[in-house]
Amino acid sequence: MAARQDTLPHLDILSHDVYEAGVPHAAYDEFRRTAPVAWVNETDKGHHGRGFWSLTCHEDVVAVHKDWRTFSSEVDGTEIEELEPDALAARRTMLETDPPRHTKLRQLVNPTFSKMAVETYAAHAERLVGEVLDRAIGRDADGVYDIARDLPIRMITGLLGVPEEDAPQLFHWADQIVYNADPDYSPLISDHGDTDPYRLLPFRSPVSLTVLEYVHRLAVARRGVDGGDLLTVLSNALVDGEPLPEREQGTFFLLLLIAGNETTRHSLSQGLLALAEHPDQLARLAADPSLLDSATEEVLRWTSPQLHFRRTATVATEIGGVPVAAGDKVVTWYLAANFDPEVFPDPHRFDLGRSPNRHVTFGGGGPHLCLGQWMARLEVRTFLAALAQRVRRVELTGDPKRVRSNFINGLKALPLHLVPR
Template identity: 40%
Template sequence: MAHLTGAPEINLVDPDSYERDGIPHAQLTWLREHAPVFRHEGDPERGWPAFWAVTRHADIVHVSRHPELFSSFTRLALFDELPDEELALNQLMMLNQDPPDHTRRRGIVNRGFTPRAIEALTGHIRDICRRLVAEVAERGPEADFVRDLAAPLPLQVICELLGAPVEDRDKIFEWSNTMIGGDDPDFRKGAGVDPETVAEEGRKAAMAIYAYANELAARRRAEPRDDIVTKLLQPGPDGEVLDGDEFELFVLLLMVAGNETTRNAASGGMRALLEHPGQWERLKADPGLVRTTADEIVRWVTPVNLFRRTATRDTELGGERIREGDKVVVFYASANRDERVFDDPFTFDVGRDPNPHLGFGGGGPHYCLGVHLARLELRVLFETLLDTMPNMELTGNVRRLRSYFINGVKEMPVRVAPRA
């Protein structure tokens, strides 16, 4: 299909192009129009089979809401292929489960992520944002938005959630980068380009998080506190509790997912506001728009570009015949520019409402557990920036993460001018 007249060359998993140009919107736009469920070539050298690339909003929602047809468990939810001997442990992670196991686990974890529980963190998050901004202002006027603001915010919030010391944030940051940034030489710690060496670095980081979580669980079992860790380790009203490897794997997921997504939404959102100064001025004139701004940032940036599912039986999607065992990959960044759903999808609009974006997933059992937390962090961060340094400006090149999975920014130099 990629060779039809007028078709661009299709390669949706080239990390170099993501680092250089960002999300390949030209390819995705063509696919939505001409081949919304597209048989994408694999890569034998990396052990990737051919896969179905799903690019329309409606089809991604369908895949997301039918785990009985499109499984996260069979071959996991991440794009890369793992050897069979590594599947079993990873299948214990909530991200890689299907109902009913996923339903049980999510029911337990939800105790700490209800809207009320998250809203109770507002004061803590506001204090963190004000402290970070004050530190930037004191060092200013030059800063790096990622290093100084976007990265430490979710790390400190995670430390707050876990009741972990704030001084642990640097190692959490390094572990997360190593696991997510394996395709990026800046995060390989000298591992070079050998895929097996890079994979081994990722495994070491995962085991370090696992050991950290194990120690944390032991401390909370001995000395319970009023925090999310204690809530998860003690039986709830239904008697259910996270046991065995479940708690450690949840902490691993929280450290990576809760860190990377908010960091890159904040960085990409600030970049969008600075590159669309009319929208930044609009937000300054009406700070109440910060609530819709948070969702527009998630739509525009789409911090997580894709996830994988595996067909459990023969089915049809977008007019294509999907066979049992086929690899099916949903592209959220494409759904969030779907002309069938959004008016002027390539316009960044801080007042966009309604905004049925899929930046938190396409619904169904894997809809983002941390949606309320992510919105709160973004809202409070931008409220704080509007209040304290509304005259920020870009001063240099923005360096992107070399990744087709995370739509990330590594460096974003800015000049800060605190409000007089």
């Protein structure tokens, strides 16, 4: 098993430019083969930070996610960036919390996102997908702007408890916040040092403050009111007998907005891209709708919108036989793990009938396993069902453009034509 390597595959695994150019599959494969538990020295590459363990094998990603006592989300957060204690405290959400507090926070929102609760939104999802496809089929369209970005935000505005007409504003804000390294979205670029003055705000983005103020305005009116939407739930929540601090209500909302909006969109658009590149798979699904469940999982595996999260070792331990010191950063790369040949035979084959499919698109298990996994599955499944029924071919009419981000694997443009049946 590999230890602290002197020579690593030629990939700056943190470079936003790398991901803008394409998914670095070949380099990930090499990492997995030669350095599955690799020590990445950040300063060598011009990044700020004390280095981290980079995990690209499925087994290691799952082991780390399940063992939250040894690999904490709370100690230093889940971002690779090293946050000062004041920034960590100001930006903390349940994502950066370990049990027992995590369990209490998660219980506030679990009922809204359970498999059973989400099934009740099936008709809403079908209607939204139908509307999107009515507008797009048979004409030149953009797979991101005209198709994929509408569905996730419109699915969650009702749950969040915000007016539906705010949806365009909300996803505009969420885009600016998350894509803080992409000049097409954000005027301030995180890896150019532009965002340093905003280090107390989520994603170091001044737009996060705009969203926190927006949440505050709405939340005040929900206090003492009965209601099942998440803003009302967060405004009235008691955790250990105390109301959630106002700041935490805001960051919690922001987490839900970003997680619910900025991930599923990329499974939809990159699913379209995969179907354009594998027309036989679209024809296969159209001929055999019983493949819908496996097709949904394969699109989720293939598109893996979340690239990584981070943990911190709380004690001296080992991963895959490699010694890890207390306090070391550990980064789990989901897309790399989703192409691990030990778990996925012929991993670079897009196979809508793949089964089993133990992808880690929603994380490797453990307490933080994606809250919105059933919502994301519902959206992808409903979209694939309608597409297979109504579209004969997905034709690309230009080059896809990728987001500049080492955090989200996504597209920002996908010119295409959906040829009707």
